[in-house]
Amino acid sequence: MRALKLAKKDEKKLFSVLEKFGEVWSPMPKGKRFSYEKIEDPEDLVLHEECIRTILPVKKFLMPPDFNILSFTPQKFTINNEEIPFKIVVSVPACEIHAVNILTKFYTTDYVDNYYMKRREKLIIIGKSGLPDEHCFCHKTNTSIVEEGYDLFFFDLGDYYLVWVGSEIGDDIVRKGSDIFDENLPKDVSQKFVEFRKQKNKSYKNNPDMEGVTDLMELMYDAEFWDEFGDKCLSCGQCTMACPTCTCFNIIDDLELNKELGHRRRYWDSCQFKDYSLVAGQHNFRGSKAERLKLWYTHKLKAFIGHFGSPSCVGCGRCIITCPVDINVPTVVEKLKS
Amino acid sequence: MKKRPTIGIYGFTGCAGCQLALLDCEDELLDIFSALDIKVFYEAMSNNDDNALVDIALVEGSINTNKQTQELKEIREKAKVLVAFGSCSNHGCVQAMALGDGEWEQRFKQVYGDMKFTVAIPREAQPIHKFVKVDAYIPGCPPAKPQMLRALTQLMHGNQPTYTNSPVCLECMFRENECLLYNGKLCLGPLTIGGCTAPCPSHNIPCIGCWGIIDEANHISELKLLKEKGFKAEDIIRRFRIFGGSDIVEKIQKLLEVI
Amino acid sequence: MKKVIVDHLARVEGDGGIYVELDGDELKKVQVNIFEGPRLIEALAIGKLPEEVISFTPRICAICTVSHKNAAIRAFERILKYDENKKTYFTRELMHLGEMIESHSLHVFALALPDYLGYPNVIAMVDKYADVVKQALALKKFGNKIMQIINGKYIHGENAIAGGFGKFPSKSELLEIKKEAEESLAFMLSATDIVGGLEIPDHLEEETVFACCNPADNKFGFWSDELIFSDGTILPSVKYKENLIERVVPHSFAKRSLYKGKPFTVGALARLNCIGNRLKGEARKYYKKYKNERWLKNPIFNNLAQAIEIIYCLERIPELADILLKLPDPELEKPKRKKGRGVGTVEAPRGLLVHDYSCEAGYVTDANIITPTAYNLDDMEKYIGNAALNLNKQGKNESQIAFELEKIARAYDPCISCATHLVHVNKK
Amino acid sequence: MKYEYNKEPELYTPIMMRVISKRDLTPDVRFFQLVPKEEFKHLDMDYKPGQFMMLSLFGTGEAPFSISSSPTRKGIFEFAIRETGKLTNKIFELKDGDMLGLRGPFGNGFPIERMLGKDIIIVAGGLGAAPLRSLLLYIMDNRELFGRLIYLYGAKNVDDMLYKPDFVEMLDSEQIELFLTVDKGNEGYEDSIEEGKVTHLFKYVNDIDPANTIACVCGPPGMYKFVVTEILKYNLEKDKILLNLERRMKCGCGKCGHCIIDYRYTCIDGPVFTYWDVIHMRELI
Numbered sequence A: 001m002r003a004l005k006l007a008k009k010d011e012k013k014l015f016s017v018l019e020k021f022g023e024v025w026s027p028m029p030k031g032k033r034f035s036y037e038k039i040e041d042p043e044d045l046v047l048h049e050e051c052i053r054t055i056l057p058v059k060k061f062l063m064p065p066d067f068n069i070l071s072f073t074p075q076k077f078t079i080n081n082e083e084i085p086f087k088i089v090v091s092v093p094a095c096e097i098h099a100v101n102i103l104t105k106f107y108t109t110d111y112v113d114n115y116y117m118k119r120r121e122k123l124i125i126i127g128k129s130g131l132p133d134e135h136c137f138c139h140k141t142n143t144s145i146v147e148e149g150y151d152l153f154f155f156d157l158g159d160y161y162l163v164w165v166g167s168e169i170g171d172d173i174v175r176k177g178s179d180i181f182d183e184n185l186p187k188d189v190s191q192k193f194v195e196f197r198k199q200k201n202k203s204y205k206n207n208p209d210m211e212g213v214t215d216l217m218e219l220m221y222d223a224e225f226w227d228e229f230g231d232k233c234l235s236c237g238q239c240t241m242a243c244p245t246c247t248c249f250n251i252i253d254d255l256e257l258n259k260e261l262g263h264r265r266r267y268w269d270s271c272q273f274k275d276y277s278l279v280a281g282q283h284n285f286r287g288s289k290a291e292r293l294k295l296w297y298t299h300k301l302k303a304f305i306g307h308f309g310s311p312s313c314v315g316c317g318r319c320i321i322t323c324p325v326d327i328n329v330p331t332v333v334e335k336l337k338s
Numbered sequence B: 001m002k003k004r005p006t007i008g009i010y011g012f013t014g015c016a017g018c019q020l021a022l023l024d025c026e027d028e029l030l031d032i033f034s035a036l037d038i039k040v041f042y043e044a045m046s047n048n049d050d051n052a053l054v055d056i057a058l059v060e061g062s063i064n065t066n067k068q069t070q071e072l073k074e075i076r077e078k079a080k081v082l083v084a085f086g087s088c089s090n091h092g093c094v095q096a097m098a099l100g101d102g103e104w105e106q107r108f109k110q111v112y113g114d115m116k117f118t119v120a121i122p123r124e125a126q127p128i129h130k131f132v133k134v135d136a137y138i139p140g141c142p143p144a145k146p147q148m149l150r151a152l153t154q155l156m157h158g159n160q161p162t163y164t165n166s167p168v169c170l171e172c173m174f175r176e177n178e179c180l181l182y183n184g185k186l187c188l189g190p191l192t193i194g195g196c197t198a199p200c201p202s203h204n205i206p207c208i209g210c211w212g213i214i215d216e217a218n219h220i221s222e223l224k225l226l227k228e229k230g231f232k233a234e235d236i237i238r239r240f241r242i243f244g245g246s247d248i249v250e251k252i253q254k255l256l257e258v259i
Numbered sequence C: 001m002k003k004v005i006v007d008h009l010a011r012v013e014g015d016g017g018i019y020v021e022l023d024g025d026e027l028k029k030v031q032v033n034i035f036e037g038p039r040l041i042e043a044l045a046i047g048k049l050p051e052e053v054i055s056f057t058p059r060i061c062a063i064c065t066v067s068h069k070n071a072a073i074r075a076f077e078r079i080l081k082y083d084e085n086k087k088t089y090f091t092r093e094l095m096h097l098g099e100m101i102e103s104h105s106l107h108v109f110a111l112a113l114p115d116y117l118g119y120p121n122v123i124a125m126v127d128k129y130a131d132v133v134k135q136a137l138a139l140k141k142f143g144n145k146i147m148q149i150i151n152g153k154y155i156h157g158e159n160a161i162a163g164g165f166g167k168f169p170s171k172s173e174l175l176e177i178k179k180e181a182e183e184s185l186a187f188m189l190s191a192t193d194i195v196g197g198l199e200i201p202d203h204l205e206e207e208t209v210f211a212c213c214n215p216a217d218n219k220f221g222f223w224s225d226e227l228i229f230s231d232g233t234i235l236p237s238v239k240y241k242e243n244l245i246e247r248v249v250p251h252s253f254a255k256r257s258l259y260k261g262k263p264f265t266v267g268a269l270a271r272l273n274c275i276g277n278r279l280k281g282e283a284r285k286y287y288k289k290y291k292n293e294r295w296l297k298n299p300i301f302n303n304l305a306q307a308i309e310i311i312y313c314l315e316r317i318p319e320l321a322d323i324l325l326k327l328p329d330p331e332l333e334k335p336k337r338k339k340g341r342g343v344g345t346v347e348a349p350r351g352l353l354v355h356d357y358s359c360e361a362g363y364v365t366d367a368n369i370i371t372p373t374a375y376n377l378d379d380m381e382k383y384i385g386n387a388a389l390n391l392n393k394q395g396k397n398e399s400q401i402a403f404e405l406e407k408i409a410r411a412y413d414p415c416i417s418c419a420t421h422l423v424h425v426n427k428k
Numbered sequence D: 001m002k003y004e005y006n007k008e009p010e011l012y013t014p015i016m017m018r019v020i021s022k023r024d025l026t027p028d029v030r031f032f033q034l035v036p037k038e039e040f041k042h043l044d045m046d047y048k049p050g051q052f053m054m055l056s057l058f059g060t061g062e063a064p065f066s067i068s069s070s071p072t073r074k075g076i077f078e079f080a081i082r083e084t085g086k087l088t089n090k091i092f093e094l095k096d097g098d099m100l101g102l103r104g105p106f107g108n109g110f111p112i113e114r115m116l117g118k119d120i121i122i123v124a125g126g127l128g129a130a131p132l133r134s135l136l137l138y139i140m141d142n143r144e145l146f147g148r149l150i151y152l153y154g155a156k157n158v159d160d161m162l163y164k165p166d167f168v169e170m171l172d173s174e175q176i177e178l179f180l181t182v183d184k185g186n187e188g189y190e191d192s193i194e195e196g197k198v199t200h201l202f203k204y205v206n207d208i209d210p211a212n213t214i215a216c217v218c219g220p221p222g223m224y225k226f227v228v229t230e231i232l233k234y235n236l237e238k239d240k241i242l243l244n245l246e247r248r249m250k251c252g253c254g255k256c257g258h259c260i261i262d263y264r265y266t267c268i269d270g271p272v273f274t275y276w277d278v279i280h281m282r283e284l285i
């Protein structure tokens, strides 16, 4: 893999290079948190020192919360062929890139979801390794290092960034920006890189013990704590919206007033909602909140292994700072272990 | 050309906002009037035909006089599909916030003294399903434009309108808001029927629950949570009641047990 | 005996009717009946927190929701002792103008105009008056847009709270509002001439007293802490009860009010009659152009007054936007006091609106809300009586009379759902 | 990133079908015959018994329905649809010639290859007879490829029995050992239909060779446990008991998530599961 250097003094010039490749999106403050927003001002492109945990993850670009998939008349259905612009997201942490890789695997296995893939092809990911905060636990889910799925990946090594090139587009970008990207890496780069990694590894403050949770999910299936969590859960669905590897959606039809034209809408659904598993005859396969939570945690900690070899939780910590009643991967893992 | 479905839009006690919300669909108003054969719509037109049989009856407002009960029953007879339109008709809205506390007559006396009214005999406000069979519900205080238009078109095509089964939090997350409840504000989003597109949390204002209570609402857990966050139990329960209408009445006892 | 009965007033908000009994040349009975059931909102306000009352009292009426919100906020801010900050103040004013535009354009174009042009509703006018209808709807939509941007929703938004706003409108939103106001003015000027050119019947005329808020510094505007009457009286808002006496009548769930023992009128016409000479710009030109003696005795001119007020709003918005663009967003303030009484008087589109609260230890102990329609009902009955008598003399039949009477009610733009909340509770 | 993937066919886009005939099977179940509209006739829409399709109606929505016809009778698609809600109410309003959208087939279907040469026990409850009809017809049309065919069918009452005339007629057939029952009230059919739960028909199932038999079950969610208990008494291997399950589905192709059970998607890994899966995974029945 190619690696280059970007001097910090040239950081502000990055925007004008990226701009040539599409819309530039970067984490912007939203209250105490962040969200990926489209930016127009080079000043808004900030490569933060710590990992930025936006309210909604990168999946919002790949499968928008709510969009039309088909248009139809009584005679025929036609796919929504809207032009999707290239988007460049900046400052994406490693765990999120893992999440995108999981999504991509998921959406291309068995059947290929073109709505996802159309957007994936148009998404340029500029990763950035930052320092963890008090909630990050990607070191426990093996997602703190990422090897594919990004176009460029930045490491902050003091007065410059080390930039990995991860794709053809990434290569195009560094070529376009040849005045700021420098092929000649400083001599001390490997030493500094090791230092950075060491410091990062030392900085984790959240250390849930994830060892063996997969089997514990099975063993503790009937444990009482699930009901306690069920009594607490508000069924607000925030956890599933925030989680970078949650994919469930619902489909409904909308008609246009006074016209023989309609649209089929696809929008995020949540397994925490009551009618998620409801079928005809009012039979509900997951009538209780506890059952629905079990489904979610099975999916995060166990089920994905069956298909893809690793669980789908990437340790981003979103569930921790999203769930109002403290149901999240670390608290569930703690219960599994007690 | 297909026959246009006939519709009647009737208002009882409320703020008339649901009908107004319909008139507020400025861009679609011409379409609405041409797609539907509107027989009754007092707020918007004067050539109303009170006796018309209608395919769809949209009923706004709660019922709180004997005269209204009578009229509502007549509308039921005339309508193929009767739709409760907006919070007042769905669950009573604010005028039903004290429903079941047994003090209505006292309140009435406080206000009007011993006056004997000739217009009608008043009573405590109730949602319309207490009097007639309701075929579909459109929640909202008032219903939001996209959801209302969707419901209208569905009704026009003979479909049941989709009833949102997700709380306000879903749309709040779609708009990528920092969660107010998480940050210790008294937000009723998780207890409230979605569809409004979460305008209030999007303006940093906690949801006050104006669309009414969602099926799965976990009042007990939210009560416990808010108590932990430092709110007084009676303040929380009172907040639950303001827009809870008739739906909260059965839950109150359980909540009182918790505190 | 001739009876004129309008069972159900059309093209007004809420459920009301008119009942008139004529015996030969004599008027036996005239009643504006309000069937809309009482909601006892004020009684329900007792024992609640100010923020809760501020969110649910606007549910009294959808079309005046912002006025109710501003009135309630003004009342409570006096109790809770907030300092007024400029950004908040002017943002509220902008939001208020949004409601004026929305409500007035709905009333003038969609509810009243069809009467004069002989249509059952505004949509039916499309064939001949497509342009007017489209632009009027666009104007109405503009009013809604302002309320949606500032208050969160166009009906019952929650963004405005005591102490400020959850979120202030952004720069681009303000610029958008400003631009649209400027662009709408031309249409409104020509539309005002259409309304000004209508023939106004004189079968009801009689002098009356008008009342409205008296904005400070001799300015035109929609709120203040003083009331002004067309007989020259000026009264601090907190003393409203001294001159406006309430009573209950059996044929209506709305209470009535009298000024010095006589009925009076509030609303756009009242505002222009009392403080219209303070207008500036195009609004002043149009005021000068159309103002005449008959304005003092004929409520039907209310529609014209509303049109002129829309011009005022469209001229005021760019000014406000410019001011707001320069001011930084303030932090949300905290209350400094928990008890006391506060009266908030504002001008709703249909006239004077009073919110009067008392608090003890942070909770509401007393609430009184008087809505414009409630103030107007007595005068409305008076004019309806006059008209009935005169039209009867001219030999008109029942249905012809009924049509004319309805027009009067509509000119007043009664907001019946408002009216039924006129109640006063005193809980010790 | 560059991705290699097959962009066709469009997963979520239905093709248009035309209703050519319909009839009532029970008071709330109607049988529909559909053929592709001209422009879609060339598409190869082969399917297996036990698979399902997503049916779409303009503006109302989409839902999964088992194919009731057999691939041995090409060109026509048949469905037995119960009126239970929004979409199905609208489907019931369809007239001959009306159009609806269809996509699929989805699901694994019955493992026909494994079943060849075997004795087959089919147990159907209620609407379960719809997907099992596909299998039944398939076996009947290829009768020589299978061993014994035992069919047990239970319905709530006589009126609710799907394909009743066909079944009653088949009772005399040499090709099939068929037994019918209703929960209550067999008036008028005392000779042909018994009274009692479907499990009670197992008394007629005798001389089973467990090594050479496969059982296929489909019915309401509550039925599986009881039926499986009965079948296990014949010592059938766990993976020779096949259950056709139902879950909520929105996409039919393993993306929307609703039908997930542990790591399996009912729409891809099912709807036909083995009894071993049931033991292996919780929540299946």
Ligand SMILES: Cc1cc2nc3c(=O)[nH]c(=O)nc-3n(C[C@H](O)[C@H](O)[C@H](O)COP(=O)(O)OP(=O)(O)OC[C@H]3O[C@@H](n4cnc5c(N)ncnc54)[C@H](O)[C@@H]3O)c2cc1C
Binding pocket: A275, A277, A278, A279, A280, A281, A282, A283, D052, D062, D063, D064, D065, D066, D067, D079, D080, D081, D082, D083, D084, D085, D086, D087, D088, D089, D127, D130, D131, D245, D246, D247, D248, D249, D250, D271
């Ligand atoms: C693999 C499979 C095969 C099926 N085969 C048949 C069949 O052959 N004949 C038949 O009549 N029915 C069949 N069903 C059930 C059928 O899908 C539902 O009856 C149908 O979705 C109800 O739709 P509706 O819009 O009329 O009901 P709604 O008004 O939407 O709701 C009625 C009930 O149906 C449930 N429901 C809604 N959507 C779905 C969905 N997508 N999947 C499952 N349940 C849903 C609701 O939860 C509710 O309880 C099958 C279901 C599955 C999963």
Ligand code: SF4
Binding pocket: A232, A233, A234, A235, A236, A237, A238, A239, A240, A272, A322, A323, A324, A325, A326, A327
């Ligand atoms: S975020 Fe928490 S409360 Fe909300 S649905 Fe998820 S687990 Fe339940």
Ligand code: SF4
Binding pocket: A236, A238, B168, B169, B170, B172, B173, B177, B178, B179, B180, B181, B182, B187, B188, B189, B190, B198, B201, B206, B207
């Ligand atoms: S702010 Fe309120 S509505 Fe939004 S997610 Fe949090 S609890 Fe739900």
Ligand code: SF4
Binding pocket: B141, B168, B192, B193, B196, B197, B198, B199, B200, B201, B206, B207, B208, B209, B210, B211, B212, C158
């Ligand atoms: S209060 Fe809640 S339900 Fe009502 S509009 Fe606001 S967010 Fe929606």
